[in-house]
Amino acid sequence: MKTRVAFFVAVVALLTACSSGKPNINYYQLSPAPTTQQVDLNLPTLFFETISLVDYLKQTNLILANDSGQLYVTRYHVWAEPLEQAIARSMVNHLNQSQQKFRAQHQFKSSCGGQCYRVKLLVEQFYPTESNQVIFAGKYQLIKDGKVIAQQDFNLQQTLKQDGYGAAVSSLHQLTIQLASQIAQRLATVE
Amino acid sequence: MQSQSAQSQDNQALISSHRQVSKVWFIPFIALAIGLWMVGDSYFNRGPLITIEFADAEGLEAGKTRVKTLNVDIGLVTSVSLNPNRDGVVVIARLNPHTESLLTSESLFWVVKPRIGSGGISGLSTLMSGSYIEFVSGDGHDDVSDHFIGLEQEPITALGVPGIRINLKGDQGKSVSVGDPVTYRGFDVGRIEQSDFDIEQRVVKYQVFIRAPYSNLVTDNTYFWNSSGVSFEASAQGISVNLGSIESLISGGITFDVPDDLPLGNKISAGTEFNLYPNKSSVYEQRKYQSQEFMVFFEDSVRGLSVGAPIEYRGIRIGTVTEISLALADKKQIETAGLRIPVLLRIEPARIGMPDQPASVSKVKAQIETWIEQGLKATLKTGSLLTGSLFVDLDFYPIDKLSKTEVFNQINIIPSVSGSLAQIEQKVFAILDKFEQLPIDVTVENINKMLVSANSAMATMDQTVEQLKFILANKDTQALPATLAQTLKQLNTVMQGYDSDSALYGEMTQTMSQLQLMIRQVQPLIKELNNKPNSLIFETQAGADPEPKGLNNED
Numbered sequence: 001m002k003t004r005v006a007f008f009v010a011v012v013a014l015l016t017a018c019s020s021g022k023p024n025i026n027y028y029q030l031s032p033a034p035t036t037q038q039v040d041l042n043l044p045t046l047f048f049e050t051i052s053l054v055d056y057l058k059q060t061n062l063i064l065a066n067d068s069g070q071l072y073v074t075r076y077h078v079w080a081e082p083l084e085q086a087i088a089r090s091m092v093n094h095l096n097q098s099q100q101k102f103r104a105q106h107q108f109k110s111s112c113g114g115q116c117y118r119v120k121l122l123v124e125q126f127y128p129t130e131s132n133q134v135i136f137a138g139k140y141q142l143i144k145d146g147k148v149i150a151q152q153d154f155n156l157q158q159t160l161k162q163d164g165y166g167a168a169v170s171s172l173h174q175l176t177i178q179l180a181s182q183i184a185q186r187l188a189t190v191e
Numbered sequence: 192m193q194s195q196s197a198q199s200q201d202n203q204a205l206i207s208s209h210r211q212v213s214k215v216w217f218i219p220f221i222a223l224a225i226g227l228w229m230v231g232d233s234y235f236n237r238g239p240l241i242t243i244e245f246a247d248a249e250g251l252e253a254g255k256t257r258v259k260t261l262n263v264d265i266g267l268v269t270s271v272s273l274n275p276n277r278d279g280v281v282v283i284a285r286l287n288p289h290t291e292s293l294l295t296s297e298s299l300f301w302v303v304k305p306r307i308g309s310g311g312i313s314g315l316s317t318l319m320s321g322s323y324i325e326f327v328s329g330d331g332h333d334d335v336s337d338h339f340i341g342l343e344q345e346p347i348t349a350l351g352v353p354g355i356r357i358n359l360k361g362d363q364g365k366s367v368s369v370g371d372p373v374t375y376r377g378f379d380v381g382r383i384e385q386s387d388f389d390i391e392q393r394v395v396k397y398q399v400f401i402r403a404p405y406s407n408l409v410t411d412n413t414y415f416w417n418s419s420g421v422s423f424e425a426s427a428q429g430i431s432v433n434l435g436s437i438e439s440l441i442s443g444g445i446t447f448d449v450p451d452d453l454p455l456g457n458k459i460s461a462g463t464e465f466n467l468y469p470n471k472s473s474v475y476e477q478r479k480y481q482s483q484e485f486m487v488f489f490e491d492s493v494r495g496l497s498v499g500a501p502i503e504y505r506g507i508r509i510g511t512v513t514e515i516s517l518a519l520a521d522k523k524q525i526e527t528a529g530l531r532i533p534v535l536l537r538i539e540p541a542r543i544g545m546p547d548q549p550a551s552v553s554k555v556k557a558q559i560e561t562w563i564e565q566g567l568k569a570t571l572k573t574g575s576l577l578t579g580s581l582f583v584d585l586d587f588y589p590i591d592k593l594s595k596t597e598v599f600n601q602i603n604i605i606p607s608v609s610g611s612l613a614q615i616e617q618k619v620f621a622i623l624d625k626f627e628q629l630p631i632d633v634t635v636e637n638i639n640k641m642l643v644s645a646n647s648a649m650a651t652m653d654q655t656v657e658q659l660k661f662i663l664a665n666k667d668t669q670a671l672p673a674t675l676a677q678t679l680k681q682l683n684t685v686m687q688g689y690d691s692d693s694a695l696y697g698e699m700t701q702t703m704s705q706l707q708l709m710i711r712q713v714q715p716l717i718k719e720l721n722n723k724p725n726s727l728i729f730e731t732q733a734g735a736d737p738e739p740k741g742l743n744n745e746d
Contacts, residue, residue: 023735058711059711059714059715060708060711060712061715064736064737064739066737072736072737073715074736075715075736076735076736077736078712081708082704082707082708082711085704128739129739130737130739130740131740132739132740132741132742134739159742160739160740160741160742161741161742161743162741162743163738163739163740163741164738164739164741165738165739167739167741168739
């Protein structure tokens, strides 16, 4: 029995010896907590139904692009939640806070009642670059009663003013807000 | 004078002899002389004595019946007696003096007595006065005669009337008789004078007199036809009724004209012979034209096709059927079975507006030979459904092996094709033949067998239905629908549990997203292990991540 305990202690000591001096993992949240806001249920509904990510974005780690277009997957900077949910939530929160023409909602229900729009979003780029830029690019479709009423490609960029991933995530959040506003405007024109 | 002489003798007695014949006797002599003179004068100045032969002596009486001309009394019948053969009578009449010049060989005598005939009523005046003999002098002044043959009745045309006499030849004497009028466009221009039946030619011959100046209307292109009675004609323009004059309506008549398509023609001489056609349309139908003969051999029955039947090309008459006879065929052909009936046709170019000349005939012959090669064929068609009469129709059909010029007895052959009726007949027969060949006995037997099998099948089915009834009557079976409904209800409830609003759905979504997150988190580890399998044990010397640079902090 004693020999077993002695062996276990030795192994643990050996393993712990190898894991010294490692940086901490940082978790990031895209949008801040929503403000208190009452939503009118009689407004037309806009569902952010499907938000698809291109394959390299389907991971928890943040991505950094260098000047030559190479992507770097960070080791110690990760999203606190799946990215598509984070983007959708950010946009929904912004829309419900910023306007009263329709109410935004995250998940689609077949029985929406009244007028009902759906947004399909494909995210192709969503990362900071080493050259002071933050990029949010992709395409979206507006759908009404099963018919596509509008389709738009977008490529939003913002200059990064501060160093670090915290500032980059904040910029990305701003870009999602920008896209949400664009979608709201587009919806107003097609109506 | 005698008294004076006597007184003188008394005074002077003179005695004289009485030998002288008394002068008183001159008186009888003078009387005798006068008598003789009268007799002589009467004898030498009496009129001619003529002999007339009649068929009978009806109304004639010796010493009473007069002889008249133009109602002037010129003589008296002196005796009526039978002729030596006893088949007629001989009438002797004494005419008035100085009438010899009237008696020529062409003089005509006939008895005028009351008559009622087709020409009307005549001689009514003789009812009171009695019959008399009418006399018309002839033209031949040189040829004096005293023996005449009396006419049965008054001559149709008075002697000396200018005009022309022509002869007509017809197939039948129907409703045309002597004395009937001859009209031109409804105007009475002449009479039928005689009618005879020519036994040799088997035709009726008529002598017709046409008065001048109407005689000029008759030319060598004139056609005569029987205008008796009423004629109906139904055509595309409607129905037309042609009525002759009342006289011709009752008694018949003949009319004549030049057909529209012919020139007037040349004048004719007396005695010219013409054909008499039964009616106006037959003039156009049966007229003789310059023609070209063709032969057709028909496979169909020619019953209903007659000589004189028309030949038509798409409804236009272009010729006439002249002969239908097996005698036309070859002897060799007669011996073979399925002999076709030879029919001789006459194509008449004048019927289609070409001049009636030999040149037209040769042109039409050449044209038809070309058409034969292009598919012209003859077929029999029904002209009248009522009478079943046929006519020959020429038309174009698909070119086949028959479409070539063939000659039979130096007559060109037009190929034939079966008529539509005959074709239908052939098809019907073919169908009937097929019906006959059907194995009806076998079929009926099979049907019988099938019916037996069907009977047994029905029995089995009855049994099955009985069993089914039993099953359905079972309470468990009856409860089955209710159980099924309940099950469906439960299934519905279960399915509702999986609805997007349900807690289970929410949990599942959550689990899925957690699973997704976990996979994403494990991904870098797997990549690391791929690169460096011992990285779990030996730490990788990885530095800190590169940081995005802000514009404000850029060096």
